[in-house]
Amino acid sequence: MSIKTKTTVREDAFANRSRVLLCPSILSSDLANLAEEINLLGDSIDMVHCDVMDGHFVPNLTFGPPVIKALSKRTDKQLDVHLMVTNPGKLLASYAEAGASTLVVHQEILYHAQRTLNEIRALGCYAGISLNPATPIETIQWLLPDLDMILLMSVNPGFSGQSFIPQVMEKIKKTRAMIDASGFPIRLQVDGGVTLDNAADIVRAGADMIVAGSAVFGQESPKEAAESLGRAIRLAKAKL
Numbered sequence: 001m002s003i004k005t006k007t008t009v010r011e012d013a014f015a016n017r018s019r020v021l022l023c024p025s026i027l028s029s030d031l032a033n034l035a036e037e038i039n040l041l042g043d044s045i046d047m048v049h050c051d052v053m054d055g056h057f058v059p060n061l062t063f064g065p066p067v068i069k070a071l072s073k074r075t076d077k078q079l080d081v082h083l084m085v086t087n088p089g090k091l092l093a094s095y096a097e098a099g100a101s102t103l104v105v106h107q108e109i110l111y112h113a114q115r116t117l118n119e120i121r122a123l124g125c126y127a128g129i130s131l132n133p134a135t136p137i138e139t140i141q142w143l144l145p146d147l148d149m150i151l152l153m154s155v156n157p158g159f160s161g162q163s164f165i166p167q168v169m170e171k172i173k174k175t176r177a178m179i180d181a182s183g184f185p186i187r188l189q190v191d192g193g194v195t196l197d198n199a200a201d202i203v204r205a206g207a208d209m210i211v212a213g214s215a216v217f218g219q220e221s222p223k224e225a226a227e228s229l230g231r232a233i234r235l236a237k238a239k240l
């Protein structure tokens with residue numbers, strides 16, 4: 001299946017529910033060679049995770065819509081856009097226009113979550129919500145019909161290279177159970193501190209989208225690192 005974003009037509013990896021997806025985070029890449037860094041990974045990756053930070057919700061500042069648009073033109077992978085911003089409402093249309101396939105907003109700053117999620121879907125993107133490690137999953141219980149993806153942060157957002165917070169493993173299991181009980185086809189993404197050592201456990205706990213920054217781009221060969229991670233998560237999924 002293919003999907004048309006505002007900038008291009010590309011394979012809709014997100015819709016292939018039987019596949020666990022590897023999404024490298026460009027935050028850890030050589031940003032002066034962004035498109036080359038992604039393209040070197042070839043088909044070892046499924047989507048590209050783009051961490052948008054506003055210097056307010058998190059103490060860091062990253063990519064505006066022009067960067068996402070430029071990247072979108074140079075890759076055939078879908079762009080998974082994680083909005084770590086205080087005012088996502090004003091930005092949704094710009095990032096959709098730039099070529100985002102998913103738009104993920106943070107529960108901690110949403111006053112009217114359904115409204116925002118419905119806007120994302122109306123823009124032709126998959127709608128995701130992200131929870132910081134300390135945010136209870138019960139806060140999204142009534143949003144499940146409006147969601148295509150739940151992103152569980154396994155570090156406090158803002159930077160690459162932090163360590164996975166161990167108690168999030170239990171949260172992944174509980175969230176997977178909540179999704180399965182709901183019957184809605186919601187993907188479960190885990191972001192932060194993923195390594196070759198814990199990736200399989202994260203998939204066994206119930207994740208089907210894995211974000212990895214330093215575990216890919218911080219390695220001597222990002223392509224080999226992505227291939228190893230991909231193998232580990234697919235093997236774990238196949239054995240479930």
Ligand code: DX5
Nearest residue numbers: 025157158160161193213214
């Ligand atoms: C953290 C970001 C993550 C980060 C992951 O705020 O949301 O996507 O880039 O980096 P690693 O995998 O190095 O923890």
Ligand code: ZN
Nearest residue numbers: 051082191211
């Ligand atoms: Zn992220």
